[in-house]
Amino acid sequence: MKQKADFVLHNLECAVLYTNLYKGKGTKAGWNVEELKTASVASKDGKIVWVGNAAELTANVEILPDTRFYNGEGLTALPGFVDSHTHLVYGGNRADEFEMRVQGKTYLEILEAGGGILRTTNAVREMSEGELFAESAYRLEQAMETGITAIEIKSGYGLDLENELKMLRVAAMLKEEYPVKIISTFMGAHAIPADRLSDPDKFVDEICEVWIPEVAKSGLAQFNDVFTEKKAFTVAQSRKVLEAGLKWGLKPKIHADEINVLGGIDLAVELGAVSADHLLMTNDAGIEKLINSGVIPTVLPGTSTYLMESHHAPAKKMIEAGLPVAIASDHNPGSCQFLGANIIQSLAMLQLKMSASQALIAGTAHAAYAVGLGDEIGAIEVGKSMDIALFDVKSYREIGYKVGQNFLYDLIIDGVPVYTE
Ligand code: NIG
Ligand code: FE
Numbered sequence: 001m002k003q004k005a006d007f008v009l010h011n012l013e014c015a016v017l018y019t020n021l022y023k024g025k026g027t028k029a030g031w032n033v034e035e036l037k038t039a040s041v042a043s044k045d046g047k048i049v050w051v052g053n054a055a056e057l058t059a060n061v062e063i064l065p066d067t068r069f070y071n072g073e074g075l076t077a078l079p080g081f082v083d084s085h086t087h088l089v090y091g092g093n094r095a096d097e098f099e100m101r102v103q104g105k106t107y108l109e110i111l112e113a114g115g116g117i118l119r120t121t122n123a124v125r126e127m128s129e130g131e132l133f134a135e136s137a138y139r140l141e142q143a144m145e146t147g148i149t150a151i152e153i154k155s156g157y158g159l160d161l162e163n164e165l166k167m168l169r170v171a172a173m174l175k176e177e178y179p180v181k182i183i184s185t186f187m188g189a190h191a192i193p194a195d196r197l198s199d200p201d202k203f204v205d206e207i208c209e210v211w212i213p214e215v216a217k218s219g220l221a222q223f224n225d226v227f228t229e230k231k232a233f234t235v236a237q238s239r240k241v242l243e244a245g246l247k248w249g250l251k252p253k254i255h256a257d258e259i260n261v262l263g264g265i266d267l268a269v270e271l272g273a274v275s276a277d278h279l280l281m282t283n284d285a286g287i288e289k290l291i292n293s294g295v296i297p298t299v300l301p302g303t304s305t306y307l308m309e310s311h312h313a314p315a316k317k318m319i320e321a322g323l324p325v326a327i328a329s330d331h332n333p334g335s336c337q338f339l340g341a342n343i344i345q346s347l348a349m350l351q352l353k354m355s356a357s358q359a360l361i362a363g364t365a366h367a368a369y370a371v372g373l374g375d376e377i378g379a380i381e382v383g384k385s386m387d388i389a390l391f392d393v394k395s396y397r398e399i400g401y402k403v404g405q406n407f408l409y410d411l412i413i414d415g416v417p418v419y420t421e
Contacts, residue, residue, distance in 0.1 A: 002062040003049040005042035007386065007415040011054045012072035015039035016079070016396045018379050021365050022324035025294030029324040029366070033357035035395060041077060043386035046414030051380055070417060075409055078360070078396055079379050080149025080387040081341035082367035084183075085277050085298055087332035088143070088153045089136045089170050092123030094333050107307055107335060108231050108259060117157065117191040120333050124157040124167065132170045139331070139339060140174055144418070146340030147389030147408050150181035152328075152371050154225055156190030161211045164188050168220035179413040181387070183371045185253060186212070186221035189233050189241045204237045208244035216248035222372070223274065224250035228264040235263040242271050251372065257281045258303075269293045275326065275370040279313045280304050287314065287321050296370040297323050299362075300330040301347035302338035315352035315362075326366035327352075327359065341389075342408075345400040356397045386415035 009015075014037050020030025040057045042050040050061050097110050097119070110116045124132065136153075143151060153171045158164035168184055175182040188207045196203040215221050224245030228238040242252040252271050256264025258278035265286045268276040277298040279286070290297050299313035318325045327348045330336045338344060341363055348359035368378030377385045390410045391399065398407065411418040 002060060003042065003044070004062045004064060005044050005049055005067055006064060007043045007068050007070070008057065008061070008063070009041040009070050009072045009077060009388065009412065010057065012039045012041070012077050013037070013074050013394060015041055015051060015077045015380055016360070017051065018361060018365055018381070021361070021379060022369065024369070024374060026292055028322040029319070031319070031358050031361055033360060033396065039077070040072070041380060041386070041388070043415040046386055048380065048382050048384055048386050051382065072390070074392065075390045076393050076396060077380060078147065078389045078391060079364040080377070080389045080411060080413065081147045081363050082150045082371065082378055083143060083148050083329050083341060084152050084275065084326055084367040084370035085300060085328035085330050086151055086153055087156060087330070088139050088151065089132060089155070089167050090120050090124060090157050090333050091127045091132055091135050092120055092333065094119060097334060101308065111191065111231055114194055116334050118194060120157045121159045121191070121193065125163050129166055129170055129173070132167070133173050136170060137174060137177065140178060140180065143340050144178070144180055144411060145408060146342045146406060147391070147411065148180065148341050149387040149389065149411055149413050150183065150368070150371065150373065150377055152183040152185055154185040154187040155221070156187030156225070159188065159191065159193045161214060164211060164215065165218060165220065168215065168218070172220055179416065179418055181377065181413070183223070183373070184221045185223040185225050186215045186245070186250060187225040189226040189238065191227065191232055200237065204233070204240055208240050212244045212248050212250065216250055221250060223253050225253040225255065227255040228262055228267070229255065229258055230260050230262070235267055238264065239267055242267065242273070246271065253277065257286065261286070265289050268295045274372050277328070278303065280309060280311065282314060284317070287318055287323070290318070290323055291321055296326050296366060298326040298328055298367070298370050299352060300328055300336065301351045302344055303330045303336040305347055305351055306336045306338065312351045315348070315354055319358060324366045324369060325362050326370040327362040328367055328370070342399055342406055343404060346403040349400045356400050359400055360396055386412055388412040
């Protein structure tokens with residue numbers, strides 16, 4: 001039987017397909033990328049119904065009177081990029097800290113001196129929702145212009161209930177305003193504010209007993225994240241926060257092994273976190289624990305580069321162990337100003353030594369799993385959303401290779417072109 005279609009991306013230079021993808025907990029990651037030449041992709045109501053050779057379109061697809069044809073000649077269709085870890089909503093500027101770090105001060109030294117996350121917190125508390133929206137919208141547009149069709153955004157610069165909710169409302173406003181899919185994460189446990197340092201456990205209890213119930217009731221967040229690190233939250237405190245979230249239906253995520261190995265991976269595996277992120281310092285034992293856990297190991301090569309670390313996350317070892325490694329930008333005002341998908345593709349290759357196909361799958365299909373949408377987005381596949389990044393290139397290999405250059409031609413989200421037609 002022919003599939004009905006209301007949108008057809010026709011006569012593409014090529015469509016980039018994955019043939020042996022990770023399928024969820026207990027399955028092994030496969031990294032096969034195929035370029036189908038002279039391809040067409042058809043969708044109905046925003047979902048892909050057919051992918052194949054352009055010449056075979058009419059034999060397989062019922063073209064309705066109002067079906068829209070989009071001329072794909074010369075264009076390469078990639079699954080839209082998924083940026084599964086960002087702190088995109090913030091205000092202010094920490095350019096001076098960037099210079100301090102270049103001169104040799106460390107990230108944790110700056111945080112301890114009241115800078116870092118706490119500095120951005122002061123800025124965010126001063127700003128109105130409208131001001132925060134305007135700054136964040138500008139960045140969101142830049143991210144979209146690199147091919148991103150879904151993006152996760154964390155709170156965590158309010159650090160009191162009122163301002164955490166304000167950040168989450170700004171993310172909701174962005175969701176309302178832009179076609180890109182936005183996934184919201186509560187991250188009240190991002191840092192301990194200066195005036196709470198005398199009793200961090202009391203601060204953690206307040207997050208668990210007051211903030212999390214309020215955030216959950218507001219419906220403004222889906223995930224609950226914690227920064228498990230020295231000068232931030234211990235494993236015991238992180239456990240409390242993530243368990244409280246689980247009780248209220250917020251699924252756990254974790255910032256683990258970024259600077260020190262404290263046991264964040266064990267916690268992620270035990271609680272069934274959707275992802276464990278950073279993993280810069282993760283050792284062989286940590287990799288072993290992640291196998292078959294269902295936790296998506298998310299590596300952030302922009303951050304280790306921006307922090308000038310001598311070491312990067314052991315992505316190759318994770319891949320060898322069969323793990324569904326994801327990559328994301330971690331865009332934030334302090335530890336990573338890299339913004340967008342293309343530069344992260346390049347950094348995954350240059351710093352993590354991933355191949356172009358590994359970087360691509362990590363930044364699309366696996367990143368989709370890292371936000372709980374692995375079955376819905378992240379691949380050009382029948383049944384998934386028609387979320388496509390169209391590039392004016394002959395092969396996906398050009399994306400990472402042409403560092404810092406952008407060949408995006410258009411985005412298609414839910415079967416609707418964003419920039420043209
Ligand atoms: O993912 N690690 C903690 N949080 C962010 C940094 C946030 C900031 O410095 O503002 C990160 O690197
Ligand atoms: Fe982060």
